[in-house]
Amino acid sequence: xxxxxxxxxxxxxxxxxxxxxxxxxxxxxxxxxxxxxxxxxxxxxxxxxxxxxxxxxxxxxxxxxxxxxxxxxxxxxxxxxxxxxxxxxxxxxxxxxxxxxxxxxxxxxxxxxxxxxxxxxxxxxxxxxxxxxxxxxxxxxxxxxxxxxxxxxxxxxxxxxxxxxxxxxxxxxxxxxxxxxxxxxxxxxxxxxxxxxxx
Amino acid sequence: xxxxxxxxxxxxxxxxxxxxxxxxxxxxxxxxxxxxxxxxxxxxxxxxxxxxxxxxxxxxxxxxxxxxxxxxxxxxxxxxxxxxxxxxxxxxxxxxxxxxxxxxxxxxxxxxxxxxxxxxxxxxxxxxxxxxxxxxxxxxxxxxxxxxxxxxxxxxxxxxxxxxxxxxxxxxxxxxxxxxxxxxxxxxxxxxxxxxxxxxxxxxxxxxxxxxxxxxxxxxxxxxxxxxxxxxxxxxxxxxxxxxxxxxxxxxxxxxxxxxxxxxxxxxxxxxxxxxxxxxxxxxxxxxxxxxxxxxxxxxxxxxxxxxxxxxxxxxxxxxxxxxxxxxxxxxxxxxxxxxxxxxxxxxxxxxxxxxxxxxxxxxxxxxxxxxxxxxxxxxxxxxxxxxxxxxxxxxxxxxxxxxxxxxxxxxxxxxxxxxxxxxxxxxxxxxxxxxxxxxxxxxxxxxxxxxxxxxxxxxxxxxxxx
Numbered sequence: 042x043x044x045x046x047x048x049x050x051x052x053x054x055x056x057x058x059x060x061x062x063x064x065x066x067x068x069x070x071x072x073x074x075x076x077x078x079x080x081x082x083x084x085x086x087x088x089x090x091x092x093x094x095x096x097x098x099x100x101x102x103x104x105x106x107x108x109x110x111x112x113x114x115x116x117x118x119x120x121x122x123x124x125x126x127x128x129x130x131x132x133x134x135x136x137x138x139x140x141x142x143x144x145x146x147x148x149x150x151x152x153x154x155x156x157x158x159x160x161x162x163x164x165x166x167x168x169x170x171x172x173x174x175x176x177x178x179x180x181x182x183x184x185x186x187x188x189x190x191x192x193x194x195x196x197x198x199x200x201x202x203x204x205x206x207x208x209x210x211x212x213x214x215x216x217x218x219x220x221x222x223x224x225x226x227x228x229x230x231x232x233x234x235x236x237x238x239x240x
Numbered sequence: 241x242x243x244x245x246x247x248x249x250x251x252x253x254x255x256x257x258x259x260x261x262x263x264x265x266x267x268x269x270x271x272x273x274x275x276x277x278x279x280x281x282x283x284x285x286x287x288x289x290x291x292x293x294x295x296x297x298x299x300x301x302x303x304x305x306x307x308x309x310x311x312x313x314x315x316x317x318x319x320x321x322x323x324x325x326x327x328x329x330x331x332x333x334x335x336x337x338x339x340x341x342x343x344x345x346x347x348x349x350x351x352x353x354x355x356x357x358x359x360x361x362x363x364x365x366x367x368x369x370x371x372x373x374x375x376x377x378x379x380x381x382x383x384x385x386x387x388x389x390x391x392x393x394x395x396x397x398x399x400x401x402x403x404x405x406x407x408x409x410x411x412x413x414x415x416x417x418x419x420x421x422x423x424x425x426x427x428x429x430x431x432x433x434x435x436x437x438x439x440x441x442x443x444x445x446x447x448x449x450x451x452x453x454x455x456x457x458x459x460x461x462x463x464x465x466x467x468x469x470x471x472x473x474x475x476x477x478x479x480x481x482x483x484x485x486x487x488x489x490x491x492x493x494x495x496x497x498x499x500x501x502x503x504x505x506x507x508x509x510x511x512x513x514x515x516x517x518x519x520x521x522x523x524x525x526x527x528x529x530x531x532x533x534x535x536x537x538x539x540x541x542x543x544x545x546x547x548x549x550x551x552x553x554x555x556x557x558x559x560x561x562x563x564x565x566x567x568x569x570x571x572x573x574x575x576x577x578x579x580x581x582x583x584x585x586x587x588x589x590x591x592x593x594x595x596x597x598x599x600x601x602x603x604x605x606x607x608x609x610x611x612x613x614x615x616x617x618x619x620x621x622x623x624x625x626x627x628x629x630x631x632x633x634x635x636x637x638x639x640x641x642x643x644x645x646x647x648x649x650x651x652x653x654x655x656x657x658x659x660x661x662x663x664x665x666x667x668x669x670x671x672x673x674x675x676x677x678x679x680x681x682x683x684x685x686x687x688x689x690x691x692x693x694x695x696x697x698x699x700x701x702x703x704x705x706x707x
Binding site for chain 1: 252255256260261262264266268269275276278279282283287289292303304318319321322325359361362367368369371383384385386387388390391394395396397399401433434437438464467469498501532533535553554556557560650651652659669671672673674677678
């Protein structure tokens, strides 16, 4: 996993609520057996019409908007457990997703891949959308160490929560498997002493 | 100390607990399928690791498989490749596979219970959000991403923070024509598609207690649709009766030992939940969704709520959903013509679902311009349906009984609903494009789906039952 570093970037706004993983990456594009290449089908049915022509009114097709931060309405990533959703967002060049609420499994999947999900208040989310509407180049600074996100132009700032263990994984680029593998003796001892041997 | 059922099972599986870290939780059973496992097998190869406990891993092919002519090679190249890859990976890493052609093949959340793999008190995971289904047996069962699939492959453990607990009680008796699917759609409509996020939900109350195991699976299956990680129901005589004698269920002395343990699996009377909600079964009507998330549901004789009644910040998304569905504020859905009926998915494809549909349609005909697909959840369900002669009833009604798989629930195979068409579906998600690009999904119970198939329009099944 690559290390997460402090970033300052313009944003891509998507002020829609309950964006589910079928919108992020529709099921018919889940047939690949590697982790790469899902970015081109990110938000596929919002991005392209039935003739595969880009829909001009969708934000990812609007060159005015670009950046490493995707900002979306509340309950982002609900639905299926497909990690392909996190892979697709990352593959399309995003390092951070900001929303006022995330679905559990999506949040875990994102963290396991070094894509940082940041939960902000409804008010701060509205403030970001408002600033981006005023100025499409609005930049946000994301400081994981300090756990803050700042709207550069106004200096308006909010702190966010993250599990300290996941934070250190992101900052150092570690993954969970190495950590749990190091506990294998403990796991074997647990198996020996299980109260329910009949499973 | 008094504990909830979730806490009892969770605490019995903690390998290591350390302040500031998620728990290391032992996983008894890992179910896998072709879509979310290939990258995890690849990860093992890259790390040079074996699968740590292959005998605790079970595989099936379900998401991509065709539901017609399963004896022929899969036509769609990418689907075929993914299914072949699962076969190859299972052979290489020593995993039992119930693949295409096997008499146990089927939807992963249908075969676990019917084979006696799903048991009370277990921890179970699968790279699929509807893993919550297995909670019906009093197991902690939840969906995981592919990185976590790899973690369980490598260690038989997961790092997980202990979830908050919620109790949802449904008391009283259900009305005529109302089933488990209506209960869960009703709860989700009440608390929204995010109302359970962060929680493990225990379903309780007299209405839940009186449900069959298959009906309990329908309720737990859709826990994720309110955002909850999992849902579960304390095991009781109904549970034990269902499990006894199944292929992989404990037998003989082990059965007695298991029963003794399982009978300790309930929430203590003075246990504390982080949240408690109570509903009355008598308030539940046949439910139907009108929007693009499972929280957008109403009683079938209610009107679609108006956009102006929604919080200001949500009106844009709400209007977008109604536009997608082609519905208006305050409209009634009754009498609206429909195009397809899909009876299947891990929510409603078990033998009791098929029996209920068959007993309703016996002697009736489907409406002329509606296409009806019935997709059984497994080869065993299919065989049972044929043994009971349900196939003949479906055939004379003009319903197509297909072969097992996830099918039109998510349209990964050929079973897609065409753009703009309305599909009355017993599946679990009505997201935009879920059943095919621009397809419009209306989630209902099997009985309401059968009524729509017969009349060709959205129908209050209670009127047909009383007639």
